[in-house]
Amino acid sequence: MRLQGKTAIVTGAASGIGRAIAERFANEGAKVALADLNAEAAEAAVEGIRGAGGEAMAVAMDVADEGAVNAGVQRVLDAWGKVDILVSNAGIQIVKPVEQFSYAEWRQMIAIHLDGAFLLTKACLPSMYANRFGRVIYMGSVHSKLASPLKAPYVAAKHALLGLARVVAKEGGPKGVTANVICPGFVRTPLVERQIPDLARQYGLSEEEVARTVMLKDTVDGEFTTVDDIAEIAVLFAAWPNAALTGQSLIASHGWCME
Template sequence: MTDAFEAASIAGWERPRPLAGRTALVTGGASGIGAAVVRSLAERGARVIVADIDRAAAEALAAEVGGSSWAVDLADTHALTDGVLAEALAGVDILVNNAGIQRINPIQDFAPADFRLILALMLEAPFLLVRAALPHMYATGFGRIINITSVHGIRASPFKSAYVAAKHGLEGLSKVTALEGGEHGVTSNCVSPGYVRTPLVEKQIVDQAAVHGIPEAEVLSSIMLTESAIKRLVEPAEVGSLVAWLASTDAAMVTGASYTMDGGWSAR
């Protein structure tokens, strides 16, 4: 577990473990937002499966939190057969769809292969995972589907046609899942952060500087945070905390919702 969690336990206080006995699977779980979500769920008692294309990083984080790992390329949706998914999601009570990538280009220059890749990874794969997870959740009368969609699930930005399309689609998939799953004790919600302090965003700073012809040091103030009332990046642990609450029984009546964590961007 994290150093802070261990220190608190040594001092005689331990964080409540409302997710004890639950099994969670987090895609893109080896770094960035995913890793923060993994740690947050594990600290609250869940056994976490770290799903990531980076086998070594997934195994290392799984060892850290006492969970397990699943090395998988979710963009290869043809390999996500019913058999593979049934084995990977056996007993999963909490599914967090987080894996994602970014490509930035004007539509006329956007490579169709990149568009298809992003939709496969960020929309088709979540559908396949939800489809595979629901039978167990329905059978036990408990399930939590949590989709990390980004503010771009409800707002658009130039040069991100594939990412915005995929995130908007995931928002819709989440709502349909909520409507179908309600009578079975399954909730489905989205967490929609603004720009989070992750390697993905750091790469975007470089890409945005190139596209707009400005220095990298000006990208946050001139491009990324112009619409936000709070002028800072979201911290991954903040996203992890919200996901953990949505996974708990305290959030049993929260479904079909999209929780923005964007510093006020979407309030405009």
């Protein structure tokens, strides 16, 4: 098992990509803290992991609240003594043109996607530095590389995660910490499912047309990326044995974005 003896925090872990990563980490031997605003759903996910023989805990956390982040990380430290792996995955989506975004909506999106990543990193790094080992993984997007209409704060935040990862990689490298970004294409999670009707209204298309002609039109095979695809990449970054792989971003998008 590639993560035996490691402890991990995964945010937004009650469903979708975060849950798949948490389950895969547990299968690979890690102790996993599933952090989510929805504590009840996180507990249900934890029970699933425990039922499969893994070790996990649920942590109620608003990633945009510094006090909640610090308390949640401290709970993991109190229980398991260290944090080896952080997966900053929590996110939401609001779809509308720039001029229709309220400032409050902009701030909410930036707070969850970018401020949350910063707060979690800041809270976890002291343990990683003390143990001379850490793997910081940010959930970016193809929108870390490309822009799409109607997603200004999301695209801005996902672009910014690349810069944050590169700084953490530079600062953390001498102390045994790597930082990388996963950049998925469209994954059919609850977050994406909620986007489809919004985009259908904005573009005047059917929901099926949105999936086919907006979301998947530039893929090589017309297929959604899966949560299992992304979980496998998370294990790759988490288990990588040295700093040869740091400050990088890995795109998994069925060819939608290539570099």
